[in-house]
Amino acid sequence: MALARFLAKNVKRTTALPAVLLFFTLLTVNFFIMPGALSRSFLVSFLNTNTAVICLTMGASVVIIAGGIDISLGPMVSVANVMLIKLLAAGTHYSAAIPLTVLATTAMGLLNGVLVAVLRGSSLLTTFAASTVYSGIALLVMPVPGGSVAREMTAFYNGSLLGIPATVFFILAPYVVWKAFKRTPHGIRLYAAGNNPAKAYSSAVNVPAEKLFAFGFAGFSAGIGTVALTSSIGSGDPLIGAQMSMMAISAAVIGGVSLSGGYGDITGGIFGSLFLGLITVIVLSSNISSFLQQFVSGVILLLGMIGAMLFTMRRGEKARRSADRGGGTAHGE
Amino acid sequence: MANKPRRTLNLDNIRIFLPSVLAVIALLVLGRYLSGRFLTVKNLGSILMTSSILMFATVAQNIVLISGNNGIDLSVGAVMSMTALLGPTIPMATVGEFALAIVAVMGMGAACGLINGAGIRQLGIPALIMTLIMAGVVTGFTMYVTKGRPAIELSPLLLGVSKTVFPMFRVLTLAAIAAVAALEIILRKTRIGRSLTLVGDNPRAAELCGLRVSLISVLAYVSSGAIAGFAGLMLVGYTGSAVMKMADGYTLLSVAAAIIGGTSVSGGRGSFIGGALGAIVFVVLNSILQVLRIPEGARYVIQGCLLVVILLTNNRSQKLRQ
Amino acid sequence: MLRFENISKTYGQVRALSNASLAVAGGEIRGILGGNGSGKSTLVKIAGGTVVPDSGAIYLDGARTAIGSPKDAKKAGIIMTSQELSIVPNLTVEENLLLSRFPARFGILSDARRARRLSREMLDRLELGHRIDSEVAGLPENELYLLEFGKALIQDGDILLLDEITSALYDNNVAVVRSILRECKAANKTILFISHRMEELYSICDSVTVMRNGEAVGTFGIAEKNENELLTLMAGQVCPASGKVSGTGKAADARPVVEADSIPIRQYRKSVSIKVMPGEIIGVAGLQGHGQSEIVRTLHGMRGEVSIRIAGRPTTIRSPRQAVRHGFAFISGDRQTEGVFKEHSVGDNLAVVGELAKRGKAADARKALDAINVKYSGIFQKLTSLSGGNQQKVIVGRWTSTDPLLILADDPTKGIDVRARSDLHALFAGMAKRGSALVMVSSDDNELVSLCAHSDNSRVIVLYEGGIVATLRGMDITRDNIIAAAIPQKVGAGDGAR
Structure with a gap:
């Protein structure tokens, strides 16, 4: 009966459903356009290309759920990417360089968290300023793209462990951390802090601490994503992360994570980014000139966001109408 | 019930403008210390020229910031790049054609602004996200239309904006000063200007008083786009050649300049004159960094850190505990 | 025992509390009565940690205690309910109930089974058992206030501050609250009960403090004063007549505007x-x-x-x-x-x-x-x-x-x-x-x-x-x-x- 309760609870409250449906619909459509789309090799290479963004989206989702937003995640990846390449070039073994990289991005995430959650800077603008700083650091570390990675890294990334593609483990890392976090009382506290910080504070929730965790987690996910990305492309590029922030945030919103905070989960984000990634594949594989591709991707991102907001609006209407029936607020002192 | 002295010498305004003015003076002194050629008429003239373009971008950004609802326009740079690259393809042989070209680029910018406004106001997409996505769409559009090969030849009329009218002041500089002054008056004295600030301050109260909050909000984005479109054309007129994504850096700077100039991030309060002063601060700063031969990456770091400091001093969220 | 001594708080130009002092003993249910602007909510919020006073001190059992946040209050054993509700709309009833105090194993892992037991127990007592997994959004107001009450109870503090907890409740709900408060009193808890409903004050409280203009103007055993006397103390200075307010005295055949x-x-x-x-x-x-x-x-x-x-x-x-x-x-x-x-x-x-x-x-x-x-x-x-x-x-x-x-x-x-x-x-x-x-x-x-x-x-x-x-x-x-x-x-x- 625990299973039945679990299903009832989760299916009723799922916000990821649209994204899941979108993704599987598109996958089916793709199958008709492109035979071999459901083959293992296609799916594996699809995951390979998208793992980094999926990790970023998980991080972005958690920050948004906690009531903030972090648009410096992309530039964080740029910094981490060039840093990793430089470390490897300087002779550091990848078994040390990789953890150092993840540590660095987590530190960057926590720095963002301090600025926003503790010092109460505006989430949007502070991370926007931070993204400039990180982009600048990336350019300083490696002004032009280049470098290479250890063969083992690329081999691991493209291979599999126990029959499961290695990329899945990259995605699992942040996933497991978040699910573990949700198993502690902090889980609901983070959701409360994200939805209504004042009421959460009244309930003795440590709002800044929960937000700080969210930003740190986003940094951690960015680190994992960077390792994935670096192993995939095999080199460093200071501008590589530039577009990734927007992709991650849009994927999160498409995945049902509400921008007002406190709603949604990273599963939605994962499917949101799978959906966006699939669209990119379809666009790339069609014969559109390369000059048109960024435009088309941008338009699709826009349409996806519009669609997600329309869906949220309709759900918001329903909730508001039932809230009206439920009763108003108390007055007086 | 004593009456306060005249409006313009209001203590509040002085308090807002003072940091920028002091910063400019301090930076100019620093520049003179670093390089003998810093305070020459030629160098100052070119600083003012670059500031002028940033002033227009800041005006655009200011309008949107003042309009509230967490307003921001991160597509300013992309729209500027678009008109900088596409503008020169419009024939500008005569003054009439030049004027039409200006209208055309402003129209292009306004169209982008309209899409922004609609997404933000009608669909509730946060401004940060909507304008950032639009920036990508506009950049992609530009890339597609120019096919990576920007226009080569520029009309002499367009290049004429760099012409010096009198020492230190070029055509565009004077245009910028006039525009900023005019807009400041419109903001403070006219009904539409005050409606903008009221809507930005408390949209709910504004709506209850009968103000057209939706229309004003969308118009703010349309205006921002139009002015950004204009600024892009002026940019290419000044630099003389067009490069892909050439104006992208203006986005951050326009936000920083507006905030340094006293505009509140949550809306309802701001000054175009303050924004213009803020623009000068950043251009002088950038100029000094170039004199010091500081690499591009470090410049971004410094600008970003400066913005963070400004944000933390001016624009912090409410404390949870009273 | 809870004692407020000379608490003052000003918000901008408004003086919410002006050297307010009062003391409540353990096992006592003290009603707090006062009109708008009397400062009763502010006083309670200060003890609850969401507001910090400008001056004055709080004493718990004789020891001066600084309460700078709801966490401090909780540590001191003070639990407060809020008139604006501290219930978060995106969580379920159970999650809201346990938000301030979720049972955990080894200090970190959520103990879902014990949580379920505790919440079922409390919700059944409040006659809300059927709502255990309901989303909070859409619940009627009286259930929300019962939930707020339950959330405070489940934290098992020594001092309970209730701000208009019954104003949205129906009679049967009030009866439940009354019996629970009697149990709390028997357990020697200190209870402050803000309400404007006279019948409840008389039926629930042992004593009442009247507040007016940011001060506590008097504390009495509940049997000492009758309703009119309390109301007089509450209103204090009679509102000066704003003069004869005459309408324009339109003719009888005037059309409605x-x-x-x-x-x-x-x-x-x-x-x-x-x-x-x-x-x-x-x-x-x-x-x-x-x-x-x-x-x-x-x-x-x-x-x-x-x-x-x-x-x-x-x-x-x-x-x-x-x-x-x-x-x-x-x-x-x-x-x-x-x-x-x-x-x-x-x-x-x-x-x-x-x-x-x-x-x-x-x-x-x-x-x-x-x-x-x-x-x-x-x-x-x-x-x-x-x-x-x-x-x-x-x-x-x-x-x-x-x-x-x-x-x-x-x-x-x-x-x-x-x-x-x-x-x-x-x-x-x-x-x-x-x-x-x-x-x-x-x-x-x-x-x-x-x-x-x-x-x-x-x-x-x-x-x-x-x-x-x-x-x-x-x-x-x-x-x-x-x-x-x-x-x-x-x-x-x-x-x-x-």
Whole structure:
């Protein structure tokens, strides 16, 4: 009966459903356009290309759920990417360089968290300023793209462990951390802090601490994503992360994570980014000139966001109408 | 019930403008210390020229910031790049054609602004996200239309904006000063200007008083786009050649300049004159960094850190505990 | 034992607490009674940690305790409920119940089984067992307040601060609360019980402290004073008569300036009809949340479409903008959210609508301000630097130049001191004399009496659960009549002393 309760609870409250449906619909459509789309090799290479963004989206989702937003995640990846390449070039073994990289991005995430959650800077603008700083650091570390990675890294990334593609483990890392976090009382506290910080504070929730965790987690996910990305492309590029922030945030919103905070989960984000990634594949594989591709991707991102907001609006209407029936607020002192 | 002295010498305004003015003076002194050629008429003239373009971008950004609802326009740079690259393809042989070209680029910018406004106001997409996505769409559009090969030849009329009218002041500089002054008056004295600030301050109260909050909000984005479109054309007129994504850096700077100039991030309060002063601060700063031969990456770091400091001093969220 | 000593707190210009002192012993249920602005909520919030006092101290069992946050309060064993509810809408009932104190194994892992047991136990006791997995959004108000109560209980503190926890509860809910509080008393907990419901104070509390103007004016055993004596202590200085408020005394064949046949009161699934004569003053009374606000807000276009007749002509009002264009004015008691432009000056806050906005001349603004007796030092000072009462005067003054057909006011004097209140009444009276009609919702029955009782062109309508249950005119407008009408079947019911 625990299973039945679990299903009832989760299916009723799922916000990821649209994204899941979108993704599987598109996958089916793709199958008709492109035979071999459901083959293992296609799916594996699809995951390979998208793992980094999926990790970023998980991080972005958690920050948004906690009531903030972090648009410096992309530039964080740029910094981490060039840093990793430089470390490897300087002779550091990848078994040390990789953890150092993840540590660095987590530190960057926590720095963002301090600025926003503790010092109460505006989430949007502070991370926007931070993204400039990180982009600048990336350019300083490696002004032009280049470098290479250890063969083992690329081999691991493209291979599999126990029959499961290695990329899945990259995605699992942040996933497991978040699910573990949700198993502690902090889980609901983070959701409360994200939805209504004042009421959460009244309930003795440590709002800044929960937000700080969210930003740190986003940094951690960015680190994992960077390792994935670096192993995939095999080199460093200071501008590589530039577009990734927007992709991650849009994927999160498409995945049902509400921008007002406190709603949604990273599963939605994962499917949101799978959906966006699939669209990119379809666009790339069609014969559109390369000059048109960024435009088309941008338009699709826009349409996806519009669609997600329309869906949220309709759900918001329903909730508001039932809230009206439920009763108003108390007055007086 | 004593009456306060005249409006313009209001203590509040002085308090807002003072940091920028002091910063400019301090930076100019620093520049003179670093390089003998810093305070020459030629160098100052070119600083003012670059500031002028940033002033227009800041005006655009200011309008949107003042309009509230967490307003921001991160597509300013992309729209500027678009008109900088596409503008020169419009024939500008005569003054009439030049004027039409200006209208055309402003129209292009306004169209982008309209899409922004609609997404933000009608669909509730946060401004940060909507304008950032639009920036990508506009950049992609530009890339597609120019096919990576920007226009080569520029009309002499367009290049004429760099012409010096009198020492230190070029055509565009004077245009910028006039525009900023005019807009400041419109903001403070006219009904539409005050409606903008009221809507930005408390949209709910504004709506209850009968103000057209939706229309004003969308118009703010349309205006921002139009002015950004204009600024892009002026940019290419000044630099003389067009490069892909050439104006992208203006986005951050326009936000920083507006905030340094006293505009509140949550809306309802701001000054175009303050924004213009803020623009000068950043251009002088950038100029000094170039004199010091500081690499591009470090410049971004410094600008970003400066913005963070400004944000933390001016624009912090409410404390949870009273 | 909990002791407050000389607690003071000022918000901007408003003195919420002024050297307030009181002490409550363990095992005692102390009622706190006071009108608007008496400071009772602030006092409780200070002990609960969400507000920090400017001066004064709190003593627990003789030891001075600093409470800087809700966490500190919790550590000290003080648990508070909030009148605005600390319930978070995106979580379920169970999650909200345990938000402040979730059971954990080894200190970190959530213990779902123990959580389920604890929440079921508490919810069953509150007769809310069936709601355990419900989303909080959409629950009726009384269940939300029971949940707030349960959330406080489950934290098992030694000191329980309850701020109007029963105001939205039905009789059966109150009975449950009463029996639980008796158990808490037996367990030697200290309980503060803020309420304006006399029957509950008499049936639940051992003693009562009356607060007025930020001070505690007296503490008595519950049997020592009767209701009238307590009310006298509460009201203190009688509101100075705002003068004879006479309407324009229109002829009997005057046409109604505004008529609405069907104003929906959604939460009660009823609708109300209203007819307003030119220059008439209509007071809207009743228990809070029974639909009074709906009337004025719907008329101002804030609740979607409404069909009305203005001077006989049918019109539809779809938005506040349309309402304003038809000559309506709206004044909210919630100044911060719905009235004040905080970044703007006094002059700018005046010149928002009508002629002042069009011409925007400072001279006109100064004239308007002097006419409404606002204390200010410069037309360019920020509105927020004025006292609350003066701010509201400016907000009302904003509409004077538009010569409104109909002024719709939703508890406009809420939280405003007595003197400013009478100034505001005079303002309204002046506008009524010039022909504007006024529909004013008020949570203060005395105010409606002083505004409406002496005029021949005014009445008070009393709402109960979305329907008009009484219309009072002239000499019939008394506080007792309003109260009697507002609580139709409850007079004499319950087990409270009278």
